[in-house]
Amino acid sequence: MNKKRIILVVIFVFLVVISLLVGAYGNLTIENLINGDKGAWDVLLRSRIPRTLVIILTASSLSIAGLIMQALNRNKFISPSTAGTNSAAALGVLLSFIILGSSSIYIRFGFAFVFAMASSVLFVLILSKVKFKNIVYVPLIGLMYGGLISAITSLIAYETDTLQLLSSLNLGTFSHVGIVNGVLILITLPALILAVIFSKKFNIAALGEDFATNLGLNYKVTLYVGLSIVSVIVASTFIVVGPLPFIGLIIPNIISLYYGDNISKNLFDVAIFGSIFVLFNDILGRLIIYPFEMSVSFTMGITGAIIFIYLILRQAKENG
Numbered sequence: 090m091n092k093k094r095i096i097l098v099v100i101f102v103f104l105v106v107i108s109l110l111v112g113a114y115g116n117l118t119i120e121n122l123i124n125g126d127k128g129a130w131d132v133l134l135r136s137r138i139p140r141t142l143v144i145i146l147t148a149s150s151l152s153i154a155g156l157i158m159q160a161l162n163r164n165k166f167i168s169p170s171t172a173g174t175n176s177a178a179a180l181g182v183l184l185s186f187i188i189l190g191s192s193s194i195y196i197r198f199g200f201a202f203v204f205a206m207a208s209s210v211l212f213v214l215i216l217s218k219v220k221f222k223n224i225v226y227v228p229l230i231g232l233m234y235g236g237l238i239s240a241i242t243s244l245i246a247y248e249t250d251t252l253q254l255l256s257s258l259n260l261g262t263f264s265h266v267g268i269v270n271g272v273l274i275l276i277t278l279p280a281l282i283l284a285v286i287f288s289k290k291f292n293i294a295a296l297g298e299d300f301a302t303n304l305g306l307n308y309k310v311t312l313y314v315g316l317s318i319v320s321v322i323v324a325s326t327f328i329v330v331g332p333l334p335f336i337g338l339i340i341p342n343i344i345s346l347y348y349g350d351n352i353s354k355n356l357f358d359v360a361i362f363g364s365i366f367v368l369f370n371d372i373l374g375r376l377i378i379y380p381f382e383m384s385v386s387f388t389m390g391i392t393g394a395i396i397f398i399y400l401i402l403r404q405a406k407e408n409g
Contacts, residue, residue: 093347097361104368108141109133111372113380143266143274144371145364147326148336150277152363153284153356154322155337156344157315160295160352162216165345166228168337169205169323173235177208178327179258180242187249194273194328201324208238209316261331261386263371274329280321281360287314288353295350333386335393336363342400366392 110117117137121129155168162172169175181204185197212234216227246255284291290311293301298308326333340363341355348355367385370392374383 094358094361097358097365101361101365101368104365104372105141105145107372108144108368109137111375112137113375113382140263140266141368143329144263144367146274146277147330147333148363148367149360150281150322151326151333151336152340152359152366153281154319156341156352156355156359157284157291157319158337159341160291160350161312161315162213162227163295163297164227165342166338167231169319170332170334170337171228171235172212172231173208173238174205174212174319174323175327175332176235176238176242177204178202178323179255179332180204180238180245181324182258182328183242183246183251183255186254187245187251198273198276198324198328201327202320205323206316206320209320210313213312213316258327259332260384261333261389262382262384263330264382264384266329273325276325277322280318283314284318285353285356287311287318288356291315291352295352331386333367334390335397336366336389339393339396339400340366343396 110119112132116126117129117132122133151169158167158169158172158174159165178201181200181202182197184204185192185200189196212231215230215234219230242255243252246252290306293304293306294308294311294315296304301308301311341359344355344359344362348358367389370388371385373392374385374388377383377388
């Protein structure tokens, strides 16, 4: 394990401990836990541990989903949030409420997955039909595509009087995460395992369809496996947490600056650094207006935007 990776692991462990101890319940301290305080242990087991585990799984899976999308689309500015995948998941969840009413989280997940997958496939087909000389046009098309889906979703919500429901769906927060609804996030584990298994194939696919096919790779199968992994991750995290901005966009870019573009070697570092980013923002959201809590999507929107601007300026400086 190299020095940079050791530093990441140490920071990750430190933030995990802070995440378990910080919150509105002030009696949850290491001293009270050692003394066997029932209230402290109850909050730790029922709230803080499930929340922290969900943060880690959500952050690592969304970071890896962004890495896969960037490889398959051969574009560093692509992520689930800039390719309409998140918007399609929101549309699917909204329609599940409209059609079936207050359904189980697994039915909502099914709707979200189907719409996310269909949207991802359609986006890839659009890109395959239109050739762009400038890679910047690809995320711009993705943003317009996602904006169109969001507009349709808002129109449906307006016509069905579910705008308030839509607003709640588009709020990313870990405050309501518990043992019951947090279980759904475990669906990301098979997706992450599949990402590890196919990581080398994603590396080859990132070279382009013609080149990958010449190397003996079944490009279409690899593409649809990758899109399925991304859709499962986006659907499950959207149901449990809501949309989280920038993570699938900036984390793979930062890791590639220091480790290169080898997906199979970068998976662990992307997952750890993504977890660090979300843990930091979640802890920050709990402390800013303590003992109240600010949405993690708000803090991530600010810190993510700052990092993204830095990455753009850095690339512009290198190209200039």
